Amino acid sequence: MKDGARVRVEDREKEWAGLMRASNAGDAAAYRRLLLELTPALRAFARKGVVRAGAAIADAEDVLQETLLAVHLKRQTWDQDAPLSPWLFAIARHKLIDALRRRGRRIELSIDDFAEVLPGGSDDSESIVSDVSRHLDGLPPGQRNVVRCIAVEGASIDETATLLSMSNGAVRVALHRGLAALAAKFRRVES
Structure with a gap:
């Protein structure tokens, strides 16, 4: 990782951790800002995960919402002396795995793609x-x-x-x- 990118990641980590601390202390504005800043990173993570697994891209939004809900419900469990990103992305990874397990190994294809090769209805x-x-x-x-x-x-x-x-x-x-x-x-x- 280049030095400039490393500095941005470290700055982002410090900013997110500061917002989370303020959120846990009851600052609603900091919590709102934290969620706004986390959302693009978590969305990108979810999209990358569902695409890699061969799932529909629409599943990424479900993973994102479940992750944000889990962060909201579990935010008091974050150790304020620890970095936020590992805690945050562990939740996101677990929500992605849960979604993929629920989905199973099915592949979604449109029936319209096969309309010309499928036999017509028959009276059985x-x-x-x-x-x-x-x-x-x-x-x-x-x-x-x-x-x-x-x-x-x-x-x-x-x-x-x-x-x-x-x-x-x-x-x-x-x-x-x-x-x-x-x-x-x-x-x-x-x-």
């Missing part, structure tokens, strides 16, 4: 009906009929009981057992 309702029927056919007849009435056709417990000449309790038991059998079947398929 026949395929879905055949899949449902195939899975229900693996159940015993009583469970199959109850699950079909309630889960597929949308009938209530009372309606199903009347339609199938069963008690409400027997319908509930058959529904529970049928759904449990289907769930077990799907777990085996996924394994």
Whole structure:
């Protein structure tokens, strides 16, 4: 680092630390000025971090806001005899990491970029009906009929009981057992 840049960084550090001390002593004007001076540096830090991680540049503003909020809430924890920048940028780094973790490893792409290569909508309702029927056919007849009435056709417990000449309790038991059998079947398929 050149001597001129080092002097500017040291001057900035002294100024920020002085403003933070005054802020912690209750000087609202100093606090306002501190936030105004910190914002560009923290914004640049956040932007650099989200770009490096491949996240959207808009995420940088969220990181900035979360950092400023954390600084506000934790400003009394800063040791007044220590430099301010390491404390400040440690908070910013943690907020950046938190934001990137929440975001996960997803990449955001506009669907408009792929409109010409994506197939048009198709009617898969026949395929879905055949899949449902195939899975229900693996159940015993009583469970199959109850699950079909309630889960597929949308009938209530009372309606199903009347339609199938069963008690409400027997319908509930058959529904529970049928759904449990289907769930077990799907777990085996996924394994």
